[in-house]
Amino acid sequence: MGRRRRWGQAEVAAAAMVTAAGGSWALQPLLLLLSLCGLCLAAEIGPPSDVQVEAIDGLIRINILAPGSTDKTPMWEASDFSYLVELRKNGSNEQKQIKLASNNERIDKLSPNTTYCLRVKAQLNAGEKEGSFSPEYCVHTESADANVLPRPENVRIHALNTHFVLKWDWDEAYGENVTFLVECCRAYDKKYMASNCWHAVPSCKEVTTSECDLSSEIWFEGTYEFRVRAISGTEERAWSKEITCNPSKDTEIGPPSKVEINLINDSIEIKISHPGEDTNKSMKDIQGFYDLSYRIFVWKNTSDKWEKCFEDEHTLYTLPVSELNPETYCLKVQAFSQMSNKSGHFSAIKCITTEAGNNPVVLVVAVFFLQHCCLQFYSCFLLRCL
Structure with a gap:
């Protein structure tokens, strides 16, 4: 719906309607507002106040002045409108409709040495109300010149x-x-x-x-x-x-800047740096990515299927592993943000071999800057670790 910035004929008419209706003075401002809204909705949208078209280098540049822009008291702002262009080649009745988001746009992918004709009408961004078409304007595109630099x-x-x-x-x-x-x-x-x-x-x-x-x-x-x-x-x-x-x-979320794995006392320690930290522009500090977390996939090197997948926001997380014999484990890490609904690129795969011992090997995941965890494999599956 259009916005009015100062009193004009519509407001005066609405005020007269409210006064004629009588009633409590306390209700008159509300009645006045409702009357104005009704007038704006009922108002007809005319054609654009002006349309300027120019053919240059095989395209048409179009500049549109919004309906009512030249009125003493415009009913709408220029930003209230988008535009619909009907374009045809001169001598043809076949039309192409083009939607323009703003009043200063270009139409490209046109044939050289051709006359095009177009007309424009405004459309309110709020609602489905449309204006009437402008007069038709015709321009002629230039002939192609092999010696002229093209556009990128x-x-x-x-x-x-x-x-x-x-x-x-x-x-x-x-x-x-x-x-x-x-x-x-x-x-x-x-x-x-x-x-x-x-x-x-x-x-x-x-x-x-x-x-x-x-x-x-x-x-x-x-x-x-x-x-x-x-x-x-x-x-x-x-x-x-x-x-x-x-x-x-x-933007795409890149892989973690660094993933370090170390074998410490029958455990594997994993340290993760946020994407972008290597350039001093951590994605964790960017608006919309404050909730950056990680998915960690772990599998035996002898298997082509991952064994464990978990999402963790704790700084330290342990995951018991049942095998006692020496075993090589591999892992990869992916950042994700639920706030932005994005999953990042995977880190490079890293592997490490555990040592034999009398106690179960414990896989320790130290994920920096995290707070919550997913403890069950099934929960991880639901969280799209696949």
């Missing part, structure tokens, strides 16, 4: 722990003198600042390879968009398609 394609982000790398595909046939520039925009800023949010990533200027480290640019709060373009001398080509990065959702 297949832009993607590889995220592991707190390490983020932007990668893209590039044809090396365009020469060795091509460099790349990466720009960033916070999604929040793009929504409220339109095109003014973009800024160059300091570590990604004049890049000579088809990847760039974004780690210094990204925090785990918020959502980001990135784009990249090729540069050759004074020639700067169009930007690639923007890619969105939500760090908390997109």
